[in-house]
Amino acid sequence: MMHTPLLRIERLTKTYGDLTAVDDVDLSVEAGEIFALLGPNGAGKTTLISCVCGMVQRFTGRVRVAGFDVRDDYPVTRRLVGVVPQELNFDGFFKARKVLAYQAGFFGKRRAKARARRLLEDFRLAEKADANTRWLSGGMKRRLMICKALIHEPVLLFLDEPTAGVDVELRDELWAYVRRLRDEGTTVFLTTHYLEEAEHLADRIAILRDGKLVLLETNAGLKSRFGQRWLEIRFQEAVGDDAVARLGADSVRRLDDRTLRFSYREEPSTLAQSAIEPLLNRIHSEGLRVAAIDGGASSLEDIFRQVMRREQDASPVPFPAVRPNPADN
Numbered sequence: 049m050m051h052t053p054l055l056r057i058e059r060l061t062k063t064y065g066d067l068t069a070v071d072d073v074d075l076s077v078e079a080g081e082i083f084a085l086l087g088p089n090g091a092g093k094t095t096l097i098s099c100v101c102g103m104v105q106r107f108t109g110r111v112r113v114a115g116f117d118v119r120d121d122y123p124v125t126r127r128l129v130g131v132v133p134q135e136l137n138f139d140g141f142f143k144a145r146k147v148l149a150y151q152a153g154f155f156g157k158r159r160a161k162a163r164a165r166r167l168l169e170d171f172r173l174a175e176k177a178d179a180n181t182r183w184l185s186g187g188m189k190r191r192l193m194i195c196k197a198l199i200h201e202p203v204l205l206f207l208d209e210p211t212a213g214v215d216v217e218l219r220d221e222l223w224a225y226v227r228r229l230r231d232e233g234t235t236v237f238l239t240t241h242y243l244e245e246a247e248h249l250a251d252r253i254a255i256l257r258d259g260k261l262v263l264l265e266t267n268a269g270l271k272s273r274f275g276q277r278w279l280e281i282r283f284q285e286a287v288g289d290d291a292v293a294r295l296g297a298d299s300v301r302r303l304d305d306r307t308l309r310f311s312y313r314e315e316p317s318t319l320a321q322s323a324i325e326p327l328l329n330r331i332h333s334e335g336l337r338v339a340a341i342d343g344g345a346s347s348l349e350d351i352f353r354q355v356m357r358r359e360q361d362a363s364p365v366p367f368p369a370v371r372p373n374p375a376d377n
């Protein structure tokens with residue numbers, strides 16, 4: 049039987065006049081994933097979401113949710129999907145509880161009262177349930193938008209830059225809630241500028257640039273495929289270039305006359321035997337005395353910069369490879 053991903057986007061292109069906002073994008077999202085779409089301002093993230101959620105209808109290509117076409121079967125897909133947009137999407141003169149009741153009514157949801165109560169409690173809005181929404185703080189409004197998107201129990205939730213401009217406490221709370229949603233069975237598709245957010249939350253990460261998908265990879269795979277580990281050694285005395293050359297490391301950068309940074313692209317589990325021990329042995333036989341050692345792994349931020357650089361250089365190497373369908377892996 050053919051595998052049906054929860055979201056399948058094929059050859060999606062959206063133009064506004066001469067501008068191609070989304071350019072021939074293929075991607076699939078599996079049920080149960082947290083999927084992050086990263087990209088700089090204007091990359092086309094919101095446009096892509098809008099095509100999936102029915103806010104934009106004129107595009108080329110095909111988008112299906114649970115096998116249903118988002119244009120031909122819109123009444124079905126609209127129910128499967130929840131969207132938290134960047135901009136406020138409720139009337140400031142409505143009470144929070146009413147916002148949820150109206151939205152539930154729009155979807156013909158019965159027994160929505162109890163769900164609304166639970167959502168308001170989960171998002172610490174219970175006390176404000178009967179306050180006019182224009183009196184809520186910015187963070188509270190944002191939380192209410194998430195409640196609104198969840199009231200009809202969508203299976204796929206889109207969060208368009210959920211933590212832009214929120215404080216660290218609310219960000220952590222939202223992150224915890226996103227994980228909980230996923231654990232309870234909702235698939236989450238988020239867009240973000242924040243690499244840290246994608247790194248913390250997402251199972252898979254896609255990067256969009258000028259409307260094109262330039263990378264699609266698992267979070268862990270991304271780090272092990274492109275990530276580097278580094279070891280920084282500070283010596284007790286200055287180290288000459290000759291001595292550095294004799295250490296025979298593949299990638300070494302001088303930070304100052306006494307400090308060297310060695311980079312490796314190897315699995316952490318084999319790194320000690322294959323790279324670090326031989327290096328320390330050579331340091332020892334060179335008679336160099338170590339004052340301090342530090343080490344770590346490159347972050348997604350470094351990887352993101354690498355990927356962006358390669359795109360700008362229009363590198364002929366197909367790097368990184370785009371994998372449209374995780375089921376093929």
Ligand code: ATP
Nearest residue numbers: 064067069087088089090091092093094095096241
């Ligand atoms: P940001 O991170 O800044 O929100 P984004 O990645 O979400 O950016 P989009 O909002 O999708 O980017 O915009 C992609 C491009 O399409 C931009 O150049 C934008 O100006 C353009 N665009 C979006 N909507 C329209 C529209 N309705 N009419 C004309 N151009 C549009």
